[in-house]
Amino acid sequence: MSVAPKASKPTWPTPPEGGWTADDLDRLPNLPPHTELIDGSLVFVSPQTLFHARAVDFFNWQLQSVAPGDLEVVREFTIDIDHQNRPEPDVVVVRGDVVEDPAQTRFPAEAVLLAIEVVSEDSVSRDRETKPLKYARAKIPYYWRVENENGRAAVHAFELEPTTGAYASVGIFRERMKVDAPFSLDLDLTGIRTRHGGGR
Template identity: 45%
Template sequence: MTFEEGFESLPLWLRPPPQGFVASDLDHLPGLPMHAELIDGSLAFFAPQTCFHSRALALFETALHAATLPELRVRSRITIILDEVQRPEPDLIVIKADDADHPNRTFYRGQDVVLVVEVISQDTRPRDTKRKPLLYAEAGIPHFWLTETQTDQLIVRVHELDSATGAYTCTGVHSDRLKLTVPFDVDIDLTTIDRM
């Protein structure tokens, strides 16, 4: 088998076009695995979710649904288009309510996002801690939470966008309780993750 024959036998989602993939490709590639995201024009995938990851998502999603203002909505595991070659899939986002929130919608736009929450997994650590925060900041998303476990304790690093620098500033590291007034009032007992 020649290289060309081998290449042609690959699924379409494994064969990037010469210019790389673009954001709209994620809606049209047949057989694309669930939860694929586009970072810098390249497809990225997730390993199976761990129990910790699942429990952290449940904790934050429940708390954010209870805390958000009527003009905001919470969404999980849905992509956001930041530009033509950036379409990450955060763990959770809080968005401005949109009358066009169709049930078959597959993405939101960066300008609609108020808060991004990423729960670090071993396979996503480099993207979650380095590349994605830069992308979210460049898109002007005002709030970013980065969460992980350290010695069986949930840690949340809260970041706010500094309008002067266009970069995130860490405004606090929380381990037992997450109590904030921006982007809205929220009070989360982080120790309840053990009961999720």
Template identity: 50%
Template sequence: MTAEALADSLHLQPDGSRWPVPPAGGYTVDEFFTLDLPPHTELIDGSLVFVSPQRNFHTLAMYLLEQGLRQHVPDDLRVRRKMAVVLGRRNVPEPDLLVVKADGVGGPRQTRYEAADVTLVVEVVSPDSEDRDRDTKPHKYAAAGIAYFWRVEMTGAHDRPAVWTYDYDPVTGAYASTGVHHDRLKLSVPYDIDIDLTGIDRL
């Protein structure tokens, strides 16, 4: 799609703003990155997915897990938050957190990572993203061969995070559950990780 065609696809809204209307068949990755969109917009199956206002839990859970991931990250990996990941021609989700290979990290102007450079993706479930985070995105991450996936949800009387962990099974091409973690997240893959999930109470 040319720049002129993209401009023509912007639809005037009642408030005077202009929002893009997907072309037949949806947007491609290349088209997606030419659009002037609100922060953290995702491309899922060629359609634009906009972010709704988030609960405090979402921010605190992301912070807690990011700090935990950074604590012992090895030299050949890097921890990132809210960065686009290209999974295919029409899919560019933006995981809440991701661990990427150091050799896939470019300069400060980098806007995306390729799926082959991603080792772990983490999604913190919000009320408006339950189906995508529990079903749509895990299937797409697995299809792209990303080795590890975590799903984080608010649970229990104290509204603390619980983390469901999954490993990619190359035989089935899908994720296999490796457990659910409530008070403590202690893993040896993709590297040694030990996070006190109750620490969210002190943030």
């Protein structure tokens, strides 16, 4: 009689031929929070750093406080780019008319004005290379990439160049970020720093 242990089934989902689709992201059971779909593959995120959490909170709050009334600012929410790509930017600014149903799980990419990604150790190539290409192809007008430079934020801001369909840099901001688009903003980026000492 064999006492060899039975091969255990993998606990992660096995992709179908041709890869996963944007709709599968809503149907697959027990996916970790913030799972993204990139080129038909599921991407799981690593635990969040304190810098990442603070940067996402900062942009979500600051943009909400100054965004025009016809726009919505939402954190960590997926956007439909195409059948095989449903990324989840850390913060998005979208047209208010697509924020309609409390049960909705995604926004159409054509309604997104700005996508913000806060770079993590495991997302460097996705945030610097893969996602900007996909966001540009989806015609998202503005993309900001937030990098951690020794605990301080550096925001690399890009605007879609209509003639080339690619992003062009509009600047790198460290202490202060002053821009006119997608709406007028004047941000004190030092608010993202980890606080040391002081009162409790």
